[in-house]
């Protein structure tokens with residue numbers, strides 16, 4: 001037979017599917033696509049960012065040096081600003097509502113608009129689970145608890161969130177976060193629980209709050225002309241495989257979140273889960289303020305429609 | 321140094337090269353000063369005003385990019401790029417001279433590719449800055465600008481070299 | 495494929511092409527050889543993003559701070575001060591250079607920044623006192639690699655994150671190897687100083703002299719206090735501290751001593767900027783080479799080769815270290831760690847090497863590579879600050895490199911050197 005067609009797929013996660021949701025998703029994707037195309041394609045995975053930072057990967061997939069990537073909120077808002085609505089603090093009350101929105105018409109509209117704007121084919125949104133907030137002073141439950149703590153913020157959105165919650169926000173580049181928490185340049189930060197675990201932040205942080213504040217996300221992207229050149233039959237199989245991969249990654253990130261919370265507690269962190277009432281008090285402080293800020297960053301219709309989509313999802317799922 | 325060269329071309333190449341070097345140098349100093357001020361501002365606003373800007377680190381990085389790529393051309397003109405200087409010492413004179421021109425040609429080849437790819441990269445750029453409403457075109461264009469300035473300085477240097485060689489040979493012939 | 499790369503590398507290097515372009519052009523040839531011209535677009539992309547990097551940001555500041563300190567005379571005063579205490583020894587100032595690197599290592603996490611900062615201070619000071627320039631530069635370069643081995647260390651944070659090793663544990667494990675390198679360098683320096691009869695300081699350590707020198711150096715002494723205190727006290731990050739150092743040096747020059755004109759200042763900035771230009775070409779081209787090796791999956795092939803050769807722990811460790819030394823000759827430390835760590839560490843760990851031990855081994859090895867020819871960040875920075883030729887510097891540097899390889903061998907084959915401190919502190923059970 002013919003040699004298989006080589007497809008280069010890069011992401012920033014670890015090369016272990018049981019430690020990186022993205023890698024698990026990529027493997028599942030490759031497996032499913034292979035099954036339905038009788039091994040016509042050979043997926044070559046480049047994990048761990050060996051092919052560069054996310055911004056490099058975005059340019060690489062645009063140039064077709066790499067065919068597929070999974071990129072995250074760290075860089076996606078830089079090619080498509082509306083994507084950061086998904087990080088709006090306290091917009092999703094739980095995972096199920098977020099999935100409903102991402103998988104529904106709103107998510108698809110976002111992907112289509114992204115494809116149009118960037119020229120990259122945006123394939124699927126994949127949530128990474130909620131971010132946790134850590135600090136070394138006290139468990140964070142009410143806005144009182146945020147007072148007097150300097151939090152490392154990844155960007156203006158997180159800065160707005162911490163400020164409206166009563167804390168203060170400091171920009172610290174990721175490579176210096178660990179030592180800044182150690183020396184006390186900042187006292188807290190926010191990231192997914194498995195990131196806190198993987199990057200050893202528990203060595204320099206005492207308290208972890210699972211407050212359903214922000215939802216992390218990644219988007220699966222591929223080169224558009226490469227995608228267009230696939231035979232129609234393979235395209236169908238490709239889309240199904242992407243779906244399989246994305247669902248695998250979503251399930252894996254839930255599993256990682258639960259494992260990380262346990263593992264962090266075992267390593268000596270005080271893990272606090274907030275109940276619905278406590279979350280909704282924080283939501284009232286940070287939610288509307290951050291939505292207003294987001295409206296300044298993009299066509300406001302993206303924000304308004306998100307609120308409507310969340311509302312519809314809550315009704316559909318029986319929360320309203 | 322050769323401004324009074326009778327051939328004229330050498331003088332022109334020297335003056336133009338020096339002018340471009342000075343302009344590039346001024347731009348580098350501006351970037352460096354701004355970079356220092358921006359970094360200090362970050363600390364100042366965090367402690368004194370309790371209200372830090374989110375963009376200071378990013379801006380400092382972009383200024384560094386501009387400074388670094390622009391300075392490549394100055395370093396070329398001043399002969400400060402690091403190289404292994406065995407061939408020009410060991411090889412016989414005509415070979416050394418040939419290798420010298422070969423090196424110039426290879427630098428031109430590399431900088432040419434970099435210039436071309438840099439222009440493409442700028443044209444295909446889809447990123448904006450992370451914390452500022454600024455297209456990254458304005459930053460990535462530093463790469464083709466740096467490569468272009470380097471090509472220009474290289475070309476002017478080669479013109480001077482050829483002119484000098486021709487003068488020498490002319491003198492020999494007489 | 496790797497053979498083709500090596501051959502074209504050496505030919506291009508030997509005819510006298512700038513080293514950065516040697517690396518860049520070799521990679522371009524590699525891309526063309528692969529027949530995928532899409533890859534060429536990564537040339538400009540990776541070169542750009544190598545410079546658009548936070549980890550590189552402290553370097554220009556430390557370089558500039560050092561240059562300004564020289565210009566306004568802070569350096570001379572600082573050197574006079576330490577000379578009074580250590581200068582009676584043969585090669586005293588060279589010893590001060592090493593000790594300063596150890597202390598500086600507790601502040602900064604990057605070796606090239608150390609070469610830049612201390613090189614622009616010590617090389618002029620040492621030559622002024624009668625040391626030869628190659629030796630002065632070699633001592634500076636050799637001791638600057640202590641910075642990322644003694645905590646804090648940017649590369650250890652990187653390694654800990656990719657390899658899931660405790661970062662605090664790596665920090666703890668790095669202390670003894672870092673100090674060992676320092677002591678080994680001091681012994682070598684002592685030996686060379688006696689043999690070559692390097693100068694001593696005739697000044698006596700009287701109360702009067704101590705008061706006079708301390709008074710003269712008061713502003714200079716404030717610099718490390720502000721920087722160190724700022725970082726350890728959680729006021730600033732190491733990168734910000736570098737910018738604060740520039741601010742402080744400018745303040746002393748423009749307000750306190752008032753001995754620098756704006757024109758001189760302009761030239762100081764310009765000279766530092768051109769130095770950054772030299773480093774930009776080198777680092778950005780090296781990062782394209784790293785991309786090429788990664789897309790060709792060459793490290794994976796090498797790891798498979800090792801496995802086929804032997805399954806003896808000591809043999810594999812030897813092979814890995816020799817391989818790292820070879821890689822370090824051409825590649826920068828960050829990409830090397832990122833690409834090779836996850837491939838090599840499992841080999842060693844499967845054979846019973848502790849992950850923390852392997853991490854330190856890799857960090858020490860690739861740090862020494864910063865000064866091995868033909869390519870190395872500290873080596874190049876040393877050349878740039880001293881204006882020495884590659885050959886001249888390497889000739890002065892090789893005894894130091896050998897001594898550091900000897901320490902590396904101890905670190906590799908005597909795990910207790912690395913593991914004792916982390917064990918005390920409870921990172922290893």
Ligand code: NA
Pocket residue numbers: 598599600601602603604640641642643644645646647
């Ligand atoms: Na250090």
Ligand code: NA
Pocket residue numbers: 822823824825862863864865866867868869870871
């Ligand atoms: Na090296």
